[in-house]
Amino acid sequence: xxxxxxxxxxxxxxxxxxxxxxxxxxxxxxxxxxxxxxxxxxxxxxxxxxxxxxxxxxxxxxxxxxxxxxxxxxxxxxxxxxxxxxxxxxxxxxxxxxxxxxxxxxxxxxxxxxxxxxxxxxxxxxxxxxxxxxxxxxxxxxxxxxxxxxxxxxxxxxxxxxxxxxxxxxxxxxxxxxxxxxxxxxxxxxxxxxxxxxxxxxxxxxxxxxxxxxxxxxxxxxxxxxxxxxxxxxxxxxxxxxxxxxxxxxxxxxxxxxxxxxxxxxxxxxxxxxxxxxxxxxxxxxxxxxxxxxxxxxxxxxxxxxxxxxxxxxxxxxxxxxxxxxxxxxxxxxxxxxx
Amino acid sequence: xxxxxxxxxxxxxxxxxxxxxxxxxxxxxxxxxxxxxxxxxxxxxxxxxxxxxxxxxxxxxxxxxxxxxxxxxxxxxxxxxxxxxxxxxxxxxxxxxxxxxxxxxxxxxxxxxxxxxxxxxxxxxxxxxxxxxxxxxxxxxxxxxxxxxxxxxxxxxxxxxxxxxxxxxxxxxxxxxxxxxxxxxxxxxxxxxxxxxxxxxxxxxxxxxxxxxxxxxxxxxxxxxxxxxxxxxxxxxxxxxxxxxxxxxxxxxxxxxxxxxxxxxxxxxxxxxxxxxxxxxxxxxxxxxxxxxxxxxxxxxxxxxxxxxxxxxxxxxxxxxxxxxxxxxxxxxxxxxxxxxxxxxxxxxxxxxxxxxxxxxxxxxxxxxxxxxxxxxxxxxxxxxxxxxxxxxxxxxxxxxxxxxxxxxxxxxxxxxxxxxxxxxxxxxxxxxxxxxxxxxxxxxxxxxxxxxxxxxxxxxxxxxxxxxxxxxxxxxxxxxxxxxxxxxxxxxx
Numbered sequence: 001x002x003x004x005x006x007x008x009x010x011x012x013x014x015x016x017x018x019x020x021x022x023x024x025x026x027x028x029x030x031x032x033x034x035x036x037x038x039x040x041x042x043x044x045x046x047x048x049x050x051x052x053x054x055x056x057x058x059x060x061x062x063x064x065x066x067x068x069x070x071x072x073x074x075x076x077x078x079x080x081x082x083x084x085x086x087x088x089x090x091x092x093x094x095x096x097x098x099x100x101x102x103x104x105x106x107x108x109x110x111x112x113x114x115x116x117x118x119x120x121x122x123x124x125x126x127x128x129x130x131x132x133x134x135x136x137x138x139x140x141x142x143x144x145x146x147x148x149x150x151x152x153x154x155x156x157x158x159x160x161x162x163x164x165x166x167x168x169x170x171x172x173x174x175x176x177x178x179x180x181x182x183x184x185x186x187x188x189x190x191x192x193x194x195x196x197x198x199x200x201x202x203x204x205x206x207x208x209x210x211x212x213x214x215x216x217x218x219x220x221x222x223x224x225x226x227x228x229x230x231x232x233x234x235x236x237x238x239x240x241x242x243x244x245x246x247x248x249x250x251x252x253x254x255x256x257x258x259x260x261x262x263x264x265x266x267x268x269x270x271x272x273x274x275x276x277x278x279x280x281x282x283x284x285x286x287x288x289x290x291x292x293x294x295x296x297x298x299x300x301x302x303x304x305x306x307x308x309x310x311x312x313x314x315x316x317x318x319x320x321x322x323x324x325x326x327x328x329x330x331x332x333x334x335x336x337x338x339x
Numbered sequence: 340x341x342x343x344x345x346x347x348x349x350x351x352x353x354x355x356x357x358x359x360x361x362x363x364x365x366x367x368x369x370x371x372x373x374x375x376x377x378x379x380x381x382x383x384x385x386x387x388x389x390x391x392x393x394x395x396x397x398x399x400x401x402x403x404x405x406x407x408x409x410x411x412x413x414x415x416x417x418x419x420x421x422x423x424x425x426x427x428x429x430x431x432x433x434x435x436x437x438x439x440x441x442x443x444x445x446x447x448x449x450x451x452x453x454x455x456x457x458x459x460x461x462x463x464x465x466x467x468x469x470x471x472x473x474x475x476x477x478x479x480x481x482x483x484x485x486x487x488x489x490x491x492x493x494x495x496x497x498x499x500x501x502x503x504x505x506x507x508x509x510x511x512x513x514x515x516x517x518x519x520x521x522x523x524x525x526x527x528x529x530x531x532x533x534x535x536x537x538x539x540x541x542x543x544x545x546x547x548x549x550x551x552x553x554x555x556x557x558x559x560x561x562x563x564x565x566x567x568x569x570x571x572x573x574x575x576x577x578x579x580x581x582x583x584x585x586x587x588x589x590x591x592x593x594x595x596x597x598x599x600x601x602x603x604x605x606x607x608x609x610x611x612x613x614x615x616x617x618x619x620x621x622x623x624x625x626x627x628x629x630x631x632x633x634x635x636x637x638x639x640x641x642x643x644x645x646x647x648x649x650x651x652x653x654x655x656x657x658x659x660x661x662x663x664x665x666x667x668x669x670x671x672x673x674x675x676x677x678x679x680x681x682x683x684x685x686x687x688x689x690x691x692x693x694x695x696x697x698x699x700x701x702x703x704x705x706x707x708x709x710x711x712x713x714x715x716x717x718x719x720x721x722x723x724x725x726x727x728x729x730x731x732x733x734x735x736x737x738x739x740x741x742x743x744x745x746x747x748x749x750x751x752x753x754x755x756x757x758x759x760x761x762x763x764x765x766x767x768x769x770x771x772x773x774x775x776x777x778x779x780x781x782x783x784x785x786x787x788x789x790x791x792x793x794x795x796x797x798x799x800x801x802x803x804x805x806x807x808x809x810x811x812x813x814x815x816x817x818x819x820x821x822x823x824x825x826x827x828x829x830x831x832x833x
Contacts, residue, residue, distance in 0.1 A: 004567060004593060004609075004611065004616055005611035005612055005613035005614075005616060006611055006612045006613075007593055007595065007599055007609065007610065007611055007612075008599070008610045008611055008612055009595075009596070009598070009599055009610070010593075011612045095575070098401075098575045098580075099574070099575055101401070101581075101584040101588075102584050102587045102588055102593065102594040106400065109400075109401060110399050110400055110401070113399060113400075113401050114399050158612060162612075256612075260612070260613065261613065262612055262613060264612075314612045
């Protein structure tokens, strides 16, 4: 008898573990870039943009936070009950990892277990002054350690492909959010403010995405905002560009179909093709002119639909009896679709 | 002045109890003295430092059990004591033979009570004790199991009295747990105390998963060439979840939850990304009651609807079989020496703790006459309810026990208070004697194999006899010496 295929529940767990960890890393990046953008005159404006790009306005108000910068940091880094915050994502990643202990490597589990312990007990003092940037580095490096351990120890059967799909989808989504910060931040500003702030801020954003130096290598000498947008959306070599993520999804889905005979990948592959076409169809100038925010929104919606195709083809099947048990992930999906 | 670490054994006195690390024990070949010398060489400070590091290791590795209180779940480690418990080769031969004998008798008993019931008809065991037992499953009557094996995994709790004689305290024939700690504790010792172990030849313990997998394959329904084995766990909220993960990994089989499985055409399938996949043997770590909501508890979300039907059709094997709980009951325990003699025509290799059966005139008379020295236990209860410990009871409590005994003698057994053996255990005061027990694990498919050693649980509180992890117990690595560590031993190999 051939080897047992992957349990549907494990596939779902791996997909979501990948998503949640990518979310943890990107939250740290978003907070880091917000810190960099903080405008001395209107600091709360900068921080509130984070709330807006995550569509968290209502939740932030409901949980009784004051409208001040420190509150936003707390909301995302310390509030365990905020489902869009870092602690909730870390908790969900670790809960998935627990169910996945039979399939992930011991080293992956051990590192996640320790990272979880550290990130669930961040002292409030870590959010102030220069500590915040260090905290963001620590979070990023924690997830990057996970990524490295996974690269070096995780058995590469179909489980690895589902894990990779989760990471690629989340990363693409997060890159669109990072770009969206620009839109929200610059909207209320005057044309002059916009012009002056613009270049520094685009640079800061590239740094948050770890793409600044690569961008300088491939960009024209007198670069324009559209070059940054093109880089983050459609560069074929930058690991965090949306196009790169889409290429990875395509490869992962094709592998699942070709190597493991999973025919349920067909509708998902069609979605991926649409995403790619959307990214390459128009010039960046026309795209920005037509409204970057609306375009990014569209990409985010497509990613939600893609995740839903993967979910209904491979995951739903295992929990006909016990819907309650799937709440983490179900909640995660809802969180995504609200955004 | 040079700081030398104090002698770890300074002030150690095992008192009237049998000490598991006293040198010069028959058949130890000097190994115990060598182990003690190494512990001295490591010194108390190093013992403490490394023991702390070892416990941190366990937390990071998630070698934990989960304790639930109101809203929080806390992952706790089973506290680990770094001083090993040593079993000599001749001692292990006795234990291994005794455990094998007991498992063989338990399986023969289960086959009998679910078939001809000869032992009941011959009056060896009172019929109502078996047929009236909540764990007796009429669904099992007349149902054949492969090789007559009902209890595939058995854990037998054994203590050692003042004279060093092993005695069985309890049989665990349902879903005994703890074996993962046996293997993890050994791995931990290799990491943290290589200098304590170096050159001491020990029976290995890392073979358990392979043996278990082989047994699970043997018992699969006949005619299946390459059976698919799965481990069925209640999931991450179960306190023994780590052990389930451990065993699934060591066996190389998927850990499934009830919702991963379904029954169609009286066959069991697991849901995979590639569709349904057949399952042939289920090593289940959930109780009988939860296995199948259509047969047992209808509110069970942990089980699989139709599982019992598929099993009765012979399309899937459950390990352990349903209905084994009737054999590890307190009431049946008292009869175990007679059960062994009845089926095997042998005396028990491992004696029970002396047990007086009050439904029998002699036992009742003895119990009433010695009430203040005995532990009186009701047979039907579990979890320590209704127990009177004579030496610690007040006059009024003793009188209440007497009245209860006289009112319904059949509901009671009595046992002397057992003086559990001790072993040196690391405490704030240095090494001090702490009481311990031993749970060897036997795996049975066609034949029985006993994992060398077993789980040594130790009561960390001074004087305490309670070794349970939920009540301040910890564990030790259990070292079974190879034969050639024992001077007097023959070339016997297990």
